[in-house]
Amino acid sequence: MAPAPIFETIASTVEAIRSQLPDGLKNPRVGIVCGSGLSGLAASMKEVVEVAYDNVPGFAKSTVPGHRSSLAFGFMGDNQRVPVVAMLGRFHPYEGHSLSTVVYPIRVLAALGIKDIIITNAAGALNPEIKVGTVVVVRDHLALPGLAGMNPLLGPTFSSTTPRFLPVSDAYSPALRRLVFLAANELSIPWSDFAEGTYAWVSGPTYETPAEGRFLRAAGADMVGMSTVPEVLAAREAGVGVLVLSLATNMVVIPEKYRSIKEEVEAELLGKKVELPVEEVVSHEEVLLIGRQKGEMMKSLVEKIIDLIPASVRDESQK
Numbered sequence: 001m002a003p004a005p006i007f008e009t010i011a012s013t014v015e016a017i018r019s020q021l022p023d024g025l026k027n028p029r030v031g032i033v034c035g036s037g038l039s040g041l042a043a044s045m046k047e048v049v050e051v052a053y054d055n056v057p058g059f060a061k062s063t064v065p066g067h068r069s070s071l072a073f074g075f076m077g078d079n080q081r082v083p084v085v086a087m088l089g090r091f092h093p094y095e096g097h098s099l100s101t102v103v104y105p106i107r108v109l110a111a112l113g114i115k116d117i118i119i120t121n122a123a124g125a126l127n128p129e130i131k132v133g134t135v136v137v138v139r140d141h142l143a144l145p146g147l148a149g150m151n152p153l154l155g156p157t158f159s160s161t162t163p164r165f166l167p168v169s170d171a172y173s174p175a176l177r178r179l180v181f182l183a184a185n186e187l188s189i190p191w192s193d194f195a196e197g198t199y200a201w202v203s204g205p206t207y208e209t210p211a212e213g214r215f216l217r218a219a220g221a222d223m224v225g226m227s228t229v230p231e232v233l234a235a236r237e238a239g240v241g242v243l244v245l246s247l248a249t250n251m252v253v254i255p256e257k258y259r260s261i262k263e264e265v266e267a268e269l270l271g272k273k274v275e276l277p278v279e280e281v282v283s284h285e286e287v288l289l290i291g292r293q294k295g296e297m298m299k300s301l302v303e304k305i306i307d308l309i310p311a312s313v314r315d316e317s318q319k
């Protein structure tokens, strides 16, 4: 038997999810994707109902430390009571998931009715002006796997109304990006904690070599990470407004000059004292640590942004 078209599978996943929710939460308006170490973003939600990925047909399980595997439904906002859904844990291609598995939850969230999505991630800073702990409001991306043939939208179009050729020059909603700075102002978060930039998507799971870091920087990227872009593409395909917040958890190691073992050995042979450089490497533990340190600020920020999304804007599908 031929497999069911993807939208039929999604419809049955949506039905399975809704059957586990009270009426007020069946139609969330905003989606949130929690990046590595950022599952606490959903902690300010009220009347939370958690649905484990195990109980969602078609969802995989996240295998990455710092990612849980459930959907949290609840209400957010001080001024408004906005029904939201947060993905506590995402899927990455490097875990062995296909791109269609990676974007499946986004398509489900769109089918549940979200109008906007706030996608967060932990990423390495390529731009030396972006310090660890900075929140980078993403305004553009460089999809290296996508350019090389790994695009989640490859294959038959999702539905008869889905555009075959999706423009993505406008993928990152200016209206939503604006709200980040308004929220930061209301919360008195220092302006210096924010930057704007381009996120390069790479497959991982290896972190970058210095030459790769230099290449990505030269190509115009400010940040690099292993997620997000497939989700952005699926969200835009579904007409969902996208905001991406990248937390700079580490600097990508790009030494100005390579260490010369040749010169070191020569100096040693000549009896000269050799100063050995400290070699830095990135670790996922460091990534999670910064996520934990900045988690509270990110949580307040996301909550405030949701509060600031005017109902009129929230209910428009295109911005």
Ligand SMILES: O=P(O)(O)O[C@@H]1C[C@H](O)[C@@H](CO)O1
Binding pocket: 034, 035, 036, 064, 090, 092, 120, 121, 122, 123, 204, 225, 226, 227, 228, 283, 284, 287
């Ligand atoms: O899911 P995100 O993009 O937040 O996680 C980043 C990228 C890798 O999954 C991991 C590497 O430390 O953190």
Ligand SMILES: Nc1nc2[nH]cnc2c(=O)[nH]1
Binding pocket: 122, 123, 124, 125, 202, 204, 206, 207, 208, 224, 225, 226, 249, 250, 251, 252, 282, 287
């Ligand atoms: N590719 C990549 N992903 C990350 N996620 C968090 N930090 C990094 C990094 O330095 N490189």
